[in-house]
Amino acid sequence: MNSTQLIIKGVWTDHPIFRQLLGMCPTLAVTTSSINGISMGLAVLFVLFFSSFVVSLIKKIVPSQVRIAVYTVIIATFVTIVDIFLKAYFPDISRALGPYIPLIIVNCIILGRCEVFASRHSLGVSLIDALAMGSGFTWGLFVLGSIRELFGAGTILGFKIMPAFYNPLIIMILPAGAFLVLGTLVGVMNKIEQKR
Amino acid sequence: MKDLLLIVVSTVLINNFVLSYFLGICPFLGVSGKLSSAIGMGLSVIFVMTLSSSISWLIYHLILIPLEITFLSYVVFILVIASLVQIVEMFIRKYSPPLYQALGIYLPLITTNCAILGCALFMIARNYAFLPAVVFGFSAGVGFTLILLVMAGIREELQFNDVPGVLKGAPITLITAGLLALCFMGFSGLISS
Amino acid sequence: MKDNLKIISVLTIITVICGFILAFVFTSAQGKIQENQKQAIYRAITTIVPEAENIQEKTYGEDLVYELKDKNGEFLGYAYVTDGQGYQSTISILFAVDKDIRDILGIDIIESVETPGLGSRITEDAFKDQFKNVPLAGIFEVVKELPQNPHQIQAITSATVSSRAVVSIVNAGIEKLKAILKK
Numbered sequence: 001m002n003s004t005q006l007i008i009k010g011v012w013t014d015h016p017i018f019r020q021l022l023g024m025c026p027t028l029a030v031t032t033s034s035i036n037g038i039s040m041g042l043a044v045l046f047v048l049f050f051s052s053f054v055v056s057l058i059k060k061i062v063p064s065q066v067r068i069a070v071y072t073v074i075i076a077t078f079v080t081i082v083d084i085f086l087k088a089y090f091p092d093i094s095r096a097l098g099p100y101i102p103l104i105i106v107n108c109i110i111l112g113r114c115e116v117f118a119s120r121h122s123l124g125v126s127l128i129d130a131l132a133m134g135s136g137f138t139w140g141l142f143v144l145g146s147i148r149e150l151f152g153a154g155t156i157l158g159f160k161i162m163p164a165f166y167n168p169l170i171i172m173i174l175p176a177g178a179f180l181v182l183g184t185l186v187g188v189m190n191k192i193e194q195k196r
Numbered sequence: 197m198k199d200l201l202l203i204v205v206s207t208v209l210i211n212n213f214v215l216s217y218f219l220g221i222c223p224f225l226g227v228s229g230k231l232s233s234a235i236g237m238g239l240s241v242i243f244v245m246t247l248s249s250s251i252s253w254l255i256y257h258l259i260l261i262p263l264e265i266t267f268l269s270y271v272v273f274i275l276v277i278a279s280l281v282q283i284v285e286m287f288i289r290k291y292s293p294p295l296y297q298a299l300g301i302y303l304p305l306i307t308t309n310c311a312i313l314g315c316a317l318f319m320i321a322r323n324y325a326f327l328p329a330v331v332f333g334f335s336a337g338v339g340f341t342l343i344l345l346v347m348a349g350i351r352e353e354l355q356f357n358d359v360p361g362v363l364k365g366a367p368i369t370l371i372t373a374g375l376l377a378l379c380f381m382g383f384s385g386l387i388s389s
Numbered sequence: 390m391k392d393n394l395k396i397i398s399v400l401t402i403i404t405v406i407c408g409f410i411l412a413f414v415f416t417s418a419q420g421k422i423q424e425n426q427k428q429a430i431y432r433a434i435t436t437i438v439p440e441a442e443n444i445q446e447k448t449y450g451e452d453l454v455y456e457l458k459d460k461n462g463e464f465l466g467y468a469y470v471t472d473g474q475g476y477q478s479t480i481s482i483l484f485a486v487d488k489d490i491r492d493i494l495g496i497d498i499i500e501s502v503e504t505p506g507l508g509s510r511i512t513e514d515a516f517k518d519q520f521k522n523v524p525l526a527g528i529f530e531v532v533k534e535l536p537q538n539p540h541q542i543q544a545i546t547s548a549t550v551s552s553r554a555v556v557s558i559v560n561a562g563i564e565k566l567k568a569i570l571k572k
Contacts, residue, residue: 021222021225021366022222024218024221024222024225025217025218025219025220025221025222025310025314027218028218028221029217029218032505032506033505058403061399062399063392063395063396063399065392065396066396066399066400068278069275069278069279069400070399070400070403072274072275072278073271073274073275073400073403073404073407074403074407076270076271076274076407077271077407077410077411079270080267080268080270080271080411080414081410081411081414083270084267084414084415084418084422085414085418087418087422087425088418088421088422088425089421091425091426091429095500098478098502099314099317099318099321099478099502102270102313102317103219103310103313103314103317105270105274105313106274106309106310106312106313107310108222152506153506168506170506170507171378173505173506174377174381174504174505174506174507175215175216175217175218175377176215176374176375176377176378176381177374178218178374179370179371179373179374179377180370180371180374180375182370183363183366183367183368183369183370183371183373183374184367184371186366186367186370187360187362187363187367188362190361190362190363190367191362194361194362211476211477216504265412267411267412267415268408268411271404271407271408271411275404318478321478321479322474322478322479323479384550
């Protein structure tokens with residue numbers, strides 16, 4: 001499989017959110033605004049990239065019985081690094097994402113890619129796959145966050161978009177809105193796929 | 197006693213893990229199709245969650261804080277959860293083969309069930325004492341199971357309904373969950389002070 | 390047996406390596422994190438009391454109280470950080486009072502994880518300003534309709550729990566500060 005195919009898979013045909021329905025917890029929880037969506041996406045991209053890097057390097061020496069535990073420890077380490085980094089340099093983002101940063105550890109996308117891909121492929125290919133899946137995840141979160149912010153607060157990235165008379169639908173920012181928007185989006189993606 | 201009861205009501209109904217924190221959505225989408233597997237999954241989550249929140253509490257307060265190494269907490273918690281899941285898996289395999297057959301593929305997934313790690317993290321963030329922490333873990337599991345069962349019931353009915361083709365499967369489940377979350381918002385009036 | 394040994398040693402080695410890496414990252418970032426927290430508190434104090442140019446930390450046992458003075462060294466009052474349970478998680482609030490603890494000068498929310506769009510509105514000025522320059526004759530209470538006196542705080546629509554939490558945290562905090570300063 002060449003790298004172009006890998007990238008197309010990650011950002012479209014095998015999209016982690018819309019097609020594989022992985023990593024639902026951060027997808028739904030932090031997308032109350034577009035900026036939160038991007039931050040979470042980038043944090044996941046970082047962890048996914050470095051975890052795939054390490055997993056691909058050590059795949060030969062890890063006994064298969066404990067591989068999941070080893071992968072999880074590696075992922076948890078990178079997540080802690082992200083957490084500390086955000087606290088130190090971007091305290092506002094760290095506060096907004098709150099407890100959902102440590103929950104990246106159990107984001108099935110990361111463990112899934114480590115287990116299914118990085119542990120079976122060479123370093124270069126694993127890194128491309130990680131980048132592709134991570135970017136797919138990031139744009140998915142951005143779109144979801146923007147839609148919810150647009151209808152729920154009338155803004156995108158904090159800029160006023162909706163006309164002044166628009167009364168924000170708070171429900172879009174609330175948990176229920178997250179489910180409704182994602183459900184509809186997955187449906188829309190299915191529709192686009194069917195047409196092709 | 198009143199405090200503990202408050203924790204139960206608020207974690208099971210008001211701040212339900214699935215509907216308001218989105219924790220445990222993956223198994224929620226995966227096993228909520230059939231009532232029988234939902235029950236098994238729910239029970240193992242309650243069990244693992246209660247145990248993991250108690251053990252994590254003890255480790256956090258008796259080891260990590262005195263040694264000032266709380267930055268290791270994520271790594272430690274996830275190891276506790278992973279080993280517990282392993283134990284539960286061995287236990288079920290030995291004593292209830294049919295249950296093991298039904299849940300086999302989902303049990304390892306409990307490790308990556310964000311609800312369980314989330315439970316440990318929330319209990320630390322909220323500074324619970326030991327007993328409230330255990331109660332919190334248990335009721336979070338009960339809340340998860342409750343939603344899983346409600347959802348499984350709805351989805352079994354949904355099979356016989358005419359759902360638009362593109363919405364079949366995950367999309368309609370998510371939309372149903374959204375409506376369910378709306379209903380559960382009504383519970384927030386239960387606690388007034 | 391040999392397998393078991395390998396399993397255990399690999400797992401242990403990796404965990405130990407990860408532990409060391411984390412210890413290193415943590416110690417190198419710790420100063421910055423504490424600096425950030427301090428900055429956030431100082432920023433909150435100067436938004437409430439813009440004249441406060443000289444802020445001193447005083448410890449009373451385990452409690453930290455900030456003493457505020459203006460540029461001429463005139464004593465303005467105290468600031469104190471207190472926390473309590475909100476709707477979803479702990480809310481941490483900073484409030485400032487005058488030097489005799491007769492008036493509350495204002496409050497700011499340092500940390501909170503309330504429901505976005507509802508409870509999170511406790512961080513908006515419209516809510517916080519209700520605590521601006523109010524004489525501390527009685528305790529604060531929450532009302533849903535228009536407040537009749539300065540001690541009534543109007544709750545945020547459909548976020549009564551968060552509003553109540555803020556008010557009771559502030560009430561308790563003031564009592565605690567009085568006890569600390571013995572006033």
